[in-house]
Amino acid sequence: MTELKEQMNQWIAYIEAKLEDFIPKQEQFPPIIFEAMRYSLFAGGKRLRPMMVLAACEAVGGDREEGVPFACAMEMIHTYSLIHDDLPAMDNDDYRRGRLTNHKVFGEDMAILAGDGLLHNAMEIMADACCLNPCQKTTGAMQAIAHGAGIHGMLVGQVVDVFYEGKTLDGKTLDFIHINKTAAMICAALKAGAILGGATETVIGKFALAGEKIGVAFQILDDILDVTSTMEELGKPIHSDEKNEKKTYVDLYGIEKSREIACKLSDEAMAIWLELGESCDFLRDLTEYLTKRTY
């Protein structure tokens, strides 16, 4: 796993340098919004989604440079969703990634606008990239990301998550939340990368399927870690699901059964990477790391 960690760190450094190119400096007028947007964007996430866009693009023989605008857009959309999720009207969280949440630092008004701004910026970056080279690849990647993030993906996952706070919830509804809130974006990242790299429809479908399995497994693991980990390990408050009266996989199935389900999904995703060959080795290692981590 040391080699994987090194590869991930290289990707992270690469992505963070590119993110700098696509977001205004905070000296630009009005500074407060760019400061707020940058505060959350540069809070040290794992950059998994942009990493997946770029790695998928390379894995099918594409040029990683072509994936950069879309990878940066993915990370901005992910960050916007975290800022809005943390708001007092939503999860009302004070900490995220070991730092105060956006609204605790910049106020609720600027946090709403910083989230909006990141979503707008993602849209602009992708529109620019499509305009520079209007073709099936660029517009297809933008479409995959827009769908994964929107009202048939991440957004409705969050809606149902918020709506069911404190309410009884069945396995089907919990799956709807996980598939949409988390997996849709992972799926979109891998799909967009494969599209940009020029993969066939069949291969694009396999990337998307792997993404859905990884996404759900990753989220189940998050549910487990929320009860078994410590704040220091996670960088955010533990037992947050309980605090927010959110039912999780652990509530419905218990820790052991949840681990089994995550493990099965993880294995299925790994089998897809194996089938696609050694160009997907990094994605396979990353999948193992993400879906079997213990902290």
Place this chain on the structure above:
Amino acid sequence: MTELKEQMNQWIAYIEAKLEDFIPKQEQFPPIIFEAMRYSLFAGGKRLRPMMVLAACEAVGGDREEGVPFACAMEMIHTYSLIHDDLPAMDNDDYRRGRLTNHKVFGEDMAILAGDGLLHNAMEIMADACCLNPCQKTTGAMQAIAHGAGIHGMLVGQVVDVFYEGKTLDGKTLDFIHINKTAAMICAALKAGAILGGATETVIGKFALAGEKIGVAFQILDDILDVTSTMEELGKPIHSDEKNEKKTYVDLYGIEKSREIACKLSDEAMAIWLELGESCDFLRDLTEYLTKRTY
């Protein structure tokens, strides 16, 4: 003006039918978010921005059908911005277009998500249209709209507007707010329409310039009407700027001088339409109506 009103009503009926095609029915799961999005989208606005996309497209010889997805996206972005502007953390308004604001009906969490959802939906609709026909026209129109709405347009206008509440503000800053918060979207609508219709760079530039002038004049008039009109006439609370401690054109220049500035901008925009010929007659009439209305 009766003829113009009839033309506008025809456009409104056409646009509202098209909006229905681009937004999920509220029976779709999860219904609450689609109900909330539809509540504000179908609250009876004047549909000026989509009207301008379509009228501009036709004025330069394009097919209005090609403008439809972009026109609908414009209206969704405009509606999202109103929902978020009205939130308790922002302007904290209870009424909009004569009805309760989104968060008064659906709660703050769903109002934030309904706004987000409309922005996501706009992005999806445009991405779909670009993907269906990837070319300079479609991607150029999307780029114009993304820029007008985002961190170099509407969004930063709102940021500065919120930031200066209760603070002293000079003419330059107020112009920044009006140019970005209001004019950037009007400008983007006309520009996107002209791009979709296949206009030359020069003509596109003229549409954009007219849009900026109309947008600022329109907003100055809004400032004036906020003090001279009644709630029944406006469909929203009057003296809202005063309540929100917002400095307006009227505060800085007085009613008469403000009217003069708006009138000058309006005349300049009208001159552009005149120069472009009779295919812009509807846009000229619309400009006159929007920038010289007394209610």
